[in-house]
Structure formats: C-alpha cells, structure tokens
Amino acid sequence: MANNSSLGGGESLQRQINDQVIIVLILVIMFLCINMLLIVTLFRKECFRTTTRYILFAVTLLSDSLLLFMSAILLIMSYFRFIMQVWLCIIICIVVLVYLTVTPVTLTAMTLERYVAICMPLRHAELCSTRNTIHCILIIHGLSSVPCIVILSAFCASASLSVYKQFNVCSVEMFMLYRWHDHLRSAVSQFYFLIMCIIILFSYVKIMKVAKAASGENKKSTWKGLRTVILHGFQLLLCLIQLWCPFIEATVLQTDFLLFVQVRYFNYIMFGLVPRCLSPLIYGLRDEKFFLELKSNVFFVFYKKNIV
Template sequence: MAQSTNLSNIPAPLLSRPWNEKIVLVQVLVGIFLYVNCLMICTFFKKEAFRTDTRYILFAQTLITDSALMVVTDVAFCGNYFQIPVHCIPCVIMCTILTWLTFGTPLTLVAMCLERYVAICMPLRHASISTTRTRLLGLVLIWCLAGIPSLIGLIMFAASVPLKAFSSYFICSVEMMVIHNWQGHFRGALYQFYFFVMLVIIGFTYVKIMAAARGASSNKKSASKGLRTVVLHAFQLLLCLIQLWSPYVEMAIMNINFMLFINVRYSNFIVFMLAPRCLSPLIYGLRDEKFFVVLRYYAVFGLNKKDFYLCKFYPYHLKHEKTWPLNGK
C-alpha cells in the first residue's frame, strides 16, 4: 500500500512537475469531450419528445454519467501526475465515486440493449413496458447495482486500515483502497461476475434482434438498425470492461519497469477511458436522425433556417417528410 500510494503526513508542494504534451493532450481531449456531451445534454432537455422516450433518457444518463466520470477522473489523473497529496477521507470518497460511476455506464448500455430488444422483438408490448414508473425503477436499479462494488470496496478498506490512516495524506488512486491481496482477488472476481452477466445479456439481445432482422417482418429496417446499435454497444461495453482489468495489468508492469508502467497507464486512460465515452455521442448523437436534427440546430446556435423549421415542426416533419415547408429547397 505504501509503495503505490506514497503515504505521508505532510503535504508536498503543489504542481511539483512541469506540464508536458501528455497532460496537455488529455486536457484537450477531455475539454472536447465535455463540450460535445454538454451540447447533447442541452439538446436532450430542450425537447419534450426526448424526455419522454426511454432510449433517449438512457442515452442522456450515459452522457451525464460519462461527463461526471471524466471530470472526477481528470482531477485524479492530474493529482497523480503532479504528485499532489490528498487527505485520506476526500481521497476515499473520490475513489468510491469513481468506482460507482465506472459501473454506471456499462450497466446503462445493457439497459439500452434491453430496451431495443423490447422495442424490436415485442413492439406491441413496448408501450406498456416502457412507462414512467418502469423507467424510474430501471434507473434506480442501475444505480443500485453500480453502487454495490464501490460500497463493498469502501467497507473492505475501512475494515482493513488503522484509524490513524484516516488522518494521513495519499497520492490518490483507486489502487490505494486495496490493502491486502485477498481484497484485490475479491474485487477482480466481482468485476468478472459483472462482466459475465452483462456479456450474457448483450449476447441474448443480439441473438434475438438478429432473428427479428432475418425474419419475414415489415420492420426489417428498424431491426437491422437496432442490430447495428447493439453491436456498437457491445464494442463500447468491451472497452469499458477492459478498463476494469487495466489496474491488474498496470500493477504487474509496475513491478517490472516503472517508466513502462507510466506509459501503459497513460495509454489505458486514452484507449479504455476516453475512447468508450466518445462512442456514445457517435452512436446516438450522429446516427439517430431525430436527435441529430435538433443537435445540429443548437450546435450552430439556431442560425440555420432549415434546421429552425425542422426543430419547430419536430417530430411532425419526420412523419410527413414530403409536405413540410422547406422540402427540396
């Protein structure tokens, strides 16, 4: 624990390391990511039609969760880079929130796949299943399931350290909460259990939607589009879940070569933390016709006249494309 967290009683000077291209690149990517996400979150809240649709509600939840996760992770990343000691209690709270938010996104992706399964494979029951009460229960269930690993980790840490440790300072990281080897093994087993269950659910929805896409149905186009969405969600989920395994690889590399550990950790942050969170805007914000129309309007601050009418008559123009005012102009 002391090796990985640099326990001390006296805070070190802030910003003790110079800025370099790596930390600057992360800040640029995080800034772009947060800007796009905030634009999409504003788009979601601007239209009532989005706020009453289950898939858009789940999409908005991924945007909000990913944005919060990115802010907290970036703070932790900068603290690690500049070797800023943090008091134990705020550090533990931040690590607990990080774990909670980390599980929020993959669980929401699973819920989005289930929603597509119901919409495509059980269209007649979709309206009765996707109600306000069901949506609320689903969101509560997602956050409760996401909170189980973080709560268990918090309890194990509190039970394993002496009271004097809570008055100390740490170079804050999630690994500092793993005191004994058995805690790491237990956490790994719990993560793998989550991975297995989510993989089974996504595989189930993929098979069912694929069967609907191949069947003699009048809704083949919707089924094919839903199938592609599930595949993209599965790839995004895979990146998120690989992130859960990254600490074990990083700790093994740290015992071999510390500089290699620094480079691998930086690469994992870019590939498995930033990349999956950038896929959500790509999957729904750009591929979804309804959402993209409104997003494009607000992205240019309402300066496009055609987009003004598209948003004004939304969603009417999507059903009456040939008769709306600016068609063909």
C-alpha cells in the same frame, strides 16, 4: 557523464509526461463540450425527455461527463503530487467507482430496451414507460454501487483508524492494502463482465432472429436496431476492459516503471476516453431524429453569434 545522462533521461520523462497530461486534458475538455451540447439538446425537446432510450442516453452522457471531470482532477492532483487525507480521498473515489460502473450497466439497460422494442413491440410502451425508466435508473445506480461497497468494505475492515488521518496522493489503488483485496475486486469485475456479456449476446441472438424473419420497412428498422446493439456491445467491451486495467498495470509496474507509465496512458485513452466518445456517435449521429435536432441547435448557436 552518467549523472548528466540520468538527468537528461529524467527531463525527457518529465517532458513526455507533461505532454501526455496536456493531450489528455485537451481531449477531456473537448469531450465534455460535446457531451454538454448533447445534454442541452436532450433536455430541450419533450419527446427526448419522455422516451426511455433518450433518457438512458442522457444518463450515460451525465455519467461520462462526471467521470471525465473527476478523472481529470485526479490526474492533475497526481501529476503535481497533491496530497490529501485518506477520508477525503474516500469520498472522491466513491463517486469515481460508482460512475465507472454506471455507464456499462446503463449500456446493458439500453440494449435490453432495444430488445423489447424489436422483439416485444406490443409491450414496449408498457415496459418502457417514463415511470419504469426512473425505476430503472435507480436500479442502475444501485447495481453500480455494489463494487464500490465491496471494495470500500474490504478496505474499512482492514485499515486502522489512524490510516484515515494520513495524507496521501488520491487514487483508487490506495485502497488495495492486501493481495486479497485485488482478488476480490477482480472477482466482482469478472462477475459483472460475465452477466453483461450474457445479456448482450442474448439480445443480439433474439434480435437477429427477428431481423431474419422481418420484411420490408420492419426489416430495415430491425437491422438498424441490431447494428445499435453491436455498437453497444463494442462500447460495453471497452468499458469492461477498463475494469481489468488496474490488474494489468499492477503486473507491469513490478517489471518496468517507464513501461507502466506508457501502459497506463494507453489504457486511459483507449478504455477510458474512447468508450465515452462512442455514445455521441451511436445516438448523436446515427439517430436521425436526434441528429436533426442537434444540427438545428448548432445552427442556432452559430447564427446567434453571427448576429451579435
């Protein structure tokens, strides 16, 4: 009886995990298709390719798409217990760790762009030129690489050469060899969280002051920019909470494995997928110019299919 009950529970857990994996893969494929449509729309129009906020929007879409694709691959490998050498896993995790940070840093840059556009309109064209935007993207990737460099440096300083030839299931958690590695990762994440929150709050307060002083058409435009900053702040908050998820999951794992599975699934959906679907909402639907272009592209695709 006990064995049958245990076996039934194992099959139930296996079926539940299998359903969860399928749901995640469907959501990832759906978001990737939406992102690809938005990216094609951005690159079709020259005004989108030369405007700072749309260029940064494209960076978030590309970053989110790559991260969703890589996380789906890691999920499948983890589910089927696919093992690989540690050195190969390091290469994969470098991409994941860097682009896990690229999106929140880019969102912070987009908030600063809105601050310049509303609070410093006369200098917006100068500060947000295409050349400066390219430099900004390089800075974003440089800043996003710092947590990855810190984590991998700590791992490389602690691991022996034989570790790199071992075979294991690939995950970022495998680089946390000691407790102080977790503390170091937590410190870097909290530092980034603090800096980004300060920038968001600073931009919000400044734009709020301009919104109260503005009148007529300027007031409408300013309040729209303020709502965009609020949405960026909410999206950024979800992205930054994702940086804390590993520490929450590690604590839960020590008490209950089944609860750990549920918590990890919830964290991935809530703080991994949801922030990535907010970008299309903020600029894909709320931005009138981009929405009209997107609608014409979708109409063109359906029209072409009907002709064929």
